[in-house]
Amino acid sequence: MRYLPLNDSDRRAMLAAIGVADADALFQDVPAGVLDRPIALPAHQDELSVERAFQRLAALNLAPSSVPCFLGGGLYRHHVPAAVDHLIQRGEFLTAYTPYQPELAQGTLHALFEFQTQVAMLTGMEIANASMYDGATATAEAAMMATRIAKRRRIVVSGGLHPHYGDVVATYARFHGLAVERLAGDWQGIEDAAAAVDGATACVIVQNPDVFGRIHDLTPLAETCHACGILLIAVVTEAVSLGLLRSPGEMGADIVAGEGQSLGNATSFGGPTVGLLAARETFVRQMPGRLAGATRDVDGRRGFVLTLSTREQHIRRDKATSNICTNSGLCALAFSIHVSLLGEAGMRRLAELNHARAVMAAQRLAEIPGVAVCNETFFNEFTVALPCPAAPVVEHMAAAGVLGGVPLSRLFPEDPLMTPLLLVAVTETATDEDIDRLVATLSAALQA
Amino acid sequence: MATFSGNRGLQMEQPLIFEQGSPDRTAVDLPDVPAVGDRLGGLKRQQPVGLPGLSEPEVVRHYTRLSQKNYCIDSGLYPLGSCTMKHNPRLNEKLARLPGIGDLHPLQPVSTAQGALMIIDACARWLMALTGMPAVAMSPGAGAHGEFVGMAAIRAAHEDRGDARRRVLVPESAHGTNPATAVACGYAVEPIPANRRGRVDIGRLRAALAPDVAAIMVTNPNTCGLFETDILDIAAAAHDVGAYFYCDGANFNAIVGRVRPGDLGVDAMHINLHKTFSTPHGGGGPGSGPVVLSAALAPYAPVPYVVNEGDGLSLVEYAAASDGKPCGRIKGFHGQFGMFVRALAYMMSMGSDGLKQAATDAVINANYVMARLKDVMTPSFDGPCMHEALFDDRFLKGSEITTLDFAKALIDEGYHPMTVYFPLIVPGAMLIEPTETESRQSLDRFIDVMRALAARAVAGDAERFRNAPRFTPRRRLDETSAARHPVLRWRTPAVDRAAE
Numbered sequence: 001m002r003y004l005p006l007n008d009s010d011r012r013a014m015l016a017a018i019g020v021a022d023a024d025a026l027f028q029d030v031p032a033g034v035l036d037r038p039i040a041l042p043a044h045q046d047e048l049s050v051e052r053a054f055q056r057l058a059a060l061n062l063a064p065s066s067v068p069c070f071l072g073g074g075l076y077r078h079h080v081p082a083a084v085d086h087l088i089q090r091g092e093f094l095t096a097y098t099p100y101q102p103e104l105a106q107g108t109l110h111a112l113f114e115f116q117t118q119v120a121m122l123t124g125m126e127i128a129n130a131s132m133y134d135g136a137t138a139t140a141e142a143a144m145m146a147t148r149i150a151k152r153r154r155i156v157v158s159g160g161l162h163p164h165y166g167d168v169v170a171t172y173a174r175f176h177g178l179a180v181e182r183l184a185g186d187w188q189g190i191e192d193a194a195a196a197v198d199g200a201t202a203c204v205i206v207q208n209p210d211v212f213g214r215i216h217d218l219t220p221l222a223e224t225c226h227a228c229g230i231l232l233i234a235v236v237t238e239a240v241s242l243g244l245l246r247s248p249g250e251m252g253a254d255i256v257a258g259e260g261q262s263l264g265n266a267t268s269f270g271g272p273t274v275g276l277l278a279a280r281e282t283f284v285r286q287m288p289g290r291l292a293g294a295t296r297d298v299d300g301r302r303g304f305v306l307t308l309s310t311r312e313q314h315i316r317r318d319k320a321t322s323n324i325c326t327n328s329g330l331c332a333l334a335f336s337i338h339v340s341l342l343g344e345a346g347m348r349r350l351a352e353l354n355h356a357r358a359v360m361a362a363q364r365l366a367e368i369p370g371v372a373v374c375n376e377t378f379f380n381e382f383t384v385a386l387p388c389p390a391a392p393v394v395e396h397m398a399a400a401g402v403l404g405g406v407p408l409s410r411l412f413p414e415d416p417l418m419t420p421l422l423l424v425a426v427t428e429t430a431t432d433e434d435i436d437r438l439v440a441t442l443s444a445a446l447q448a
Numbered sequence: 449m450a451t452f453s454g455n456r457g458l459q460m461e462q463p464l465i466f467e468q469g470s471p472d473r474t475a476v477d478l479p480d481v482p483a484v485g486d487r488l489g490g491l492k493r494q495q496p497v498g499l500p501g502l503s504e505p506e507v508v509r510h511y512t513r514l515s516q517k518n519y520c521i522d523s524g525l526y527p528l529g530s531c532t533m534k535h536n537p538r539l540n541e542k543l544a545r546l547p548g549i550g551d552l553h554p555l556q557p558v559s560t561a562q563g564a565l566m567i568i569d570a571c572a573r574w575l576m577a578l579t580g581m582p583a584v585a586m587s588p589g590a591g592a593h594g595e596f597v598g599m600a601a602i603r604a605a606h607e608d609r610g611d612a613r614r615r616v617l618v619p620e621s622a623h624g625t626n627p628a629t630a631v632a633c634g635y636a637v638e639p640i641p642a643n644r645r646g647r648v649d650i651g652r653l654r655a656a657l658a659p660d661v662a663a664i665m666v667t668n669p670n671t672c673g674l675f676e677t678d679i680l681d682i683a684a685a686a687h688d689v690g691a692y693f694y695c696d697g698a699n700f701n702a703i704v705g706r707v708r709p710g711d712l713g714v715d716a717m718h719i720n721l722h723k724t725f726s727t728p729h730g731g732g733g734p735g736s737g738p739v740v741l742s743a744a745l746a747p748y749a750p751v752p753y754v755v756n757e758g759d760g761l762s763l764v765e766y767a768a769a770s771d772g773k774p775c776g777r778i779k780g781f782h783g784q785f786g787m788f789v790r791a792l793a794y795m796m797s798m799g800s801d802g803l804k805q806a807a808t809d810a811v812i813n814a815n816y817v818m819a820r821l822k823d824v825m826t827p828s829f830d831g832p833c834m835h836e837a838l839f840d841d842r843f844l845k846g847s848e849i850t851t852l853d854f855a856k857a858l859i860d861e862g863y864h865p866m867t868v869y870f871p872l873i874v875p876g877a878m879l880i881e882p883t884e885t886e887s888r889q890s891l892d893r894f895i896d897v898m899r900a901l902a903a904r905a906v907a908g909d910a911e912r913f914r915n916a917p918r919f920t921p922r923r924r925l926d927e928t929s930a931a932r933h934p935v936l937r938w939r940t941p942a943v944d945r946a947a948e
Contacts, residue, residue: 001802003535003726005887006809014812014888018819018832023808026815026832027706029675034711036804041577044799047539053796054789058548060563065551073555074780081476083508085545088730091522092515095536097864098732102927103856103920104864107518108731111511114465117937121498127936133589133734136780164780167767171750171776175600175633215491246491259780268544269564270554270781271589272734284934290732295930303922307930313592313628314870318637323628326590326722330730337511340465343501346474352481359484377489398557406555413766428478 001044064267064403068434070361072381072425073211073406074135074162074237075270076262078350079429084264084337088330098290098329102305108329109304112292115336122242122339122347123234123256124249125278130290131332132275132324135259136165139205139235140172141288141322142257142277146203146231147178148286148321154179154200158193159186160210162237163411169205185412187374187383187421189214194224201228203255207235208248211411212374213381213423215245222252231255239263239276239335240427241379243342243351255279263342264334274331285311288322350428354380358426361435365424368443374421381425383408387446390422396445402437404445459921462513466500466938473501498940517921518731519864525886525894529836529867529879530623530671532701532723537797540726540790549789554781558762564785565761569754571788574795575719575738578803579700580710583746586738586753587783591698594718594737595629595665597778601716601741601748602663602692603633604775608748611690613662619648621672621871626665626696635662642873646672646829646838650681657689667696668712669703671871672829673814673836673879683713692716692745700724701883702811702835705804715742721784725791736787747772752782809884810835813891817880820895824902828874835883841876849905851876853913856924857905860917861897 006014011023020026027035045053069077088094092107099105099112112130119128132138143155155173157166157180166182173180181196189212193204204225209215218234225232234248236258248256258276265273279287285308293307313320342350358380366373370387386393390407397404405425408418426435454461486492502510519526526533544550552564572584585601588594599616606613616630620639627637638656643649648666657664664686668676676682683693695709695717701724709717721727721736741749751774752765763782767774798806811834818827818837826842841851855865855878867879882891905913917923 001798001805003537003798004802004805004809004884005890006812006884010888011809011812014816018812018815020815020832023812026811026834027675028832029677030703030707031677031680031712034680034707036706037580037708037711039577039705039708039800041574041800042796044802045796047797050539050793050796051543054543054546054549054567054793057563057566058546060566061548061552062556062560063548063551064553064556065547069553071553071555075554077551077553081504083475083504087508087511087515089541090512090515092518092520093511093731094541094728095521095533096518096731097526097528097531097533097729101519101855101859101865102925103859103917103922104519105517105731106921107514107516110462110464110514110517111731113936113938117464117466118499120937130732133593134780137589137593137778162780164777167751167777168779171600171778172632174776175596175603177634215489217489217491242493243497244493245488246493247495250493250495266545266550266786267553268550269552269561269785271779271784272736272786273780274734281936284936291934291936293930294935295926297922297925299923301922303925305925305927305930307927307934307936310931313624315624316628317624318627318631320624320628320631323592323596323625323632324590325592325623325625326733326735328589328734329732330728331734333731337507339499340502340507340510341475341504342499343469343474343476344471344496344499345501346476346478347497347499349474349478349481350476353478355486355488356482356484359487360482362487363484375487377487377491379488395557395559398560403553403556403560410555410765414768 067401068437069403070405070424071403073423075267077429078262078427081341084334087337088334109292111333113304115332118339119276119278123278124247125256126281128278129287130292131327132277134273134275135237136168138257138275138277139165140168142233142255143169145286150202152200152202156196156201156204157182158206159183159191161207162211185415187212194221201230203231203233205233209379212383213378214375215377218251240351243347260335264338265331272331274328274335289324290327353428357430361426364439384422386420389419393445397441400441402441460513464938469500469502471501475504475507525890526864527866527880527882529881534883535885536728540793543793544786544789565754571792579740580708581740582743583741584738585749587779588737589779590735591718591720591737592625594739598694598716598739599629599633600775601745604748613660615661617656617664621873646674647676650678654685659689661691663692663694665694669699669834672838673833679712704807706807715745721787721791726794727787727790736784748775750774750776750778806884813882824899836879836881839878840874847905848910849913856916857901857913860919
C-alpha cells in the first residue's frame, strides 16, 4: 500500500487517542447492512504490474506519434517543446489547488494573469478568462453569455461550426430554454449566416477557420450583427492559426471561444484540453469562469488574486453566471508556457510553417486522379473530395500505417453529401516523407 | 527589512513575462518556411500579436521561479476541507504520457484505438462497481459539469413522461455548484435547513417535498463532514413523490470501498476523479466528473459512450445512433481521457482492499485531528466525523481574531489553511481534511501548531494574527480594489497611461 503512510500501530494509537475500540466505530452513522457489502474488484498491485498493464493497452492502439498523422477536426498534433512538460510537472504547479489563498498561490495566479493576456492578444480581444473545460463548452458558455447580454433567446449556429460544438450548444440551450437555429453543414462555403438572423436573435456563432478548413472574413457578418444588436461569437479550434490569420477581434467579434490544445497540450484522445474564452471588456461581469486580476498587497507590491467572484457559484449560488467551478488550470499553464517559448517570432513562424506544409500537401493530393481539394482557402487543414466513400479509405490507409485524415461522415453522420469528403490536417510535424506516404497510401487505397 | 533586489533569500521577485525579452528572440528553433505561396485569401494578420521573445533558459527560469511561489501537496499538508488534497502518484503521470495513450487522437479510426476504449470501459466498470450503480456517463469535464449532466438526465426523464416539475430541493450546507446547476437546468431552487446535528432536517425536507419537486440534491457524506444518518429515509421520501435523488459525490473518498451509494437509493452522483481518485488538481483543473446513474436515468445519459458489439468496442457518438434517449452532448470528443488513465492506474494500484483502507485511514486521520483539537477549538457538532473535521469560531470569541486571521496565521507556520467560511451554515467555519496520505507524525506536527495558535489567539495576541501572513512572497492582497477596478491583463505602459 505504497500511497498509505499509516501502519497498524499508528492506527491503534490514533484510535486510542480518539477513544474508540476500532475504526468501524467511526462509521457508526452508516445504516446497518450497508457497510462493507462485498465489492467484486481486484486487490492492489505493485507499480511495475500496473505499468505493464497499461503498456499492453497502449500497444493495442496505433500511436499517432509513430506514423504519418494527418488528423485534425478540432484537435491537432503539434510538436510541444520538452520544457513545457517538464515545467507543468513541477509539483508546485501539478499538486496545488485552485488559488483561493492568494498569498500561497502567487505562482499560479501570476501565470494565469499572463495566460489571460496572451489569449486576449492572440484573439485580438480586450480580456480573457482563466480558461474553460474545452473549446466546445467554451462555445456553449459564450452563447449563454450572449443571451444574457443581448437579453434575447435565439442562437444562430453556422454550418461551419464543428458538429460537437453545435451539439454542446444545443444541449446547454435546451436546458436553459433557449432556441437554436443550426444551419446545414456548409462544406461548399456558400452559407449566408446573416440571412438567418431575426429580431429575437442574441448571437451568431461562426468558426474560423471553419470545420472544413476555410478561412472567412468575418467583417461583413460582424457589421450586419452589430446593426441589429446581435453579438458575433467567433470560434477558433486551431489556436496556432492565430499567429498568421487576422484575429477575430480585428474582424469585429464580440466574444471569442476557442480550443487551446494545439499549444502546449497533447491530443490525449480528446481530453483534457483547454477552452479559451475572450471578450470585450464591457461584458466582463457576464463572463463565466475564473478571472485572475492584478492588485497590491499591504506593502504596496503588485500581486494577483482571483477576482469578480461575485459572478461565480461559490458566492452567488443560484444567481451565478454559470455553474462552472474548475477551469483547466494545468492545460492553460502548458498553453501559456508554449506561447512564451515561441514568442512573437516563433508564433508567426510556427503558423507559417503549418500553412506552407499544408499548401504542399494540398498540391500533391490534388494531383491524384479523382481527388479534388475543395477549399479555395485554408490554414493547415482542408477538405478533399474522393471518388468514393472516405471512411473505408481511411481504414485502408490506417492498415497501411498512415492516419490519413478524418472522414467527414464521422462528424456529420446524417448528411450523405459528406460521405466522400476527407478532412486532412497538416502541421509542422508532417515531414516530406510523411506527405509522400500520404499520397502513396491514398492512391493505393483508391485503387483497392 | 527590505533588500536591494527585492529578493529575500530563496524568494525571488519575478516580473511579468511581457516585461522581459525582446520580440526577435525565441526559444523554439523552427526550419525555414518553404516558399510555396499562400492560400489565406488575403486574410493574413496585419498587426503583431505583441508577445515578448525569450530564450529557453529564460523561460524555464521564469516558470521555475513562479512555481516556487506556490504551496502544494508535494511540499506540505494541505488540509482544505471538501477539496481532498491527497498525494498525486507519479506513476499516473507517466502512464498518461505513454505513446499510444497521450498521443491518441479522438478521431482516429476506432479500430486503431481499441486499447483506449478498453481504458474508458475499465474505468467505467470500476466506478460502477464501487458505487453499486448500473450506468455511468464518462464525458463530464469536472464535478460541476457532472452535476449538470445528472440534473439534465433527471429533467429529460421527467419530461419524457410528460411530467413537468419545477423545483429542486438543496440543503443550505451544499456546495454552491448545486444550486447553480439546478438553475442551469431550468429549475427553481428551494433551500432546506440543517438540523442541530448538522444533517438535513428531514422534517423540513418532507414538508417541502411535493409532486412538483424534480429532485433533491444531497451531499453525502455532507459538507460538515458527517454521514447523513437518515439517508435511506431521505431517499425514500424523495422517491415517494416521484422525485430523483441526486447525490453530490464530492466526499465519496470518505466511503469508497466501504459504502456503495447505489445501496443508499441514489439515482445520480458525480465523482470528482481529482478528489477520490488522486488525479492532480493542477492549480485549478483539469478535473473530470463522471456521473453514475440508476437504471431509471441510464437511458438519458449523454453521448458519447462505449459499447461492446461482440467484435470489439465501439463509440456511440451521436444521439441518432443511440438506443437510449440521450440528453445530448456536453463536451467535445470523448471526455477527459487522460484523467481516466490516471484514475484507473490509481484504482488498479490501490485495489478494492487499498481503496477501503484509504477511506478508513482518511476517517481515522480526520477524527484524530478532531480528538486532539476539540479541547482548544470548538467542534461544530458532536460525535465522530467522517473524512473532515469541522470547527467554528466560538473559540475565538472575544479575541478580535477572525477565522480569516487564524487561517492567515497558519500560513506563517508553513501550512496551507483549512477551508474557511464553508459550509455557510456554520459561523466562521474551519473545515479540516487531512486525507489518508498524511502520516501520523505529519498530523502531530500540524496539531501542535494548531494548538499553539489557538492558545495564542485566546491569550489575545490579535495584532500578530491580523498582520499575518508575514513571510510569504506577498502579504494580504487588496481583493476589494481588485474587484472594483479590475485589471485582468497586462497592457503596454503606453496603452495603460492613455487609459488613465
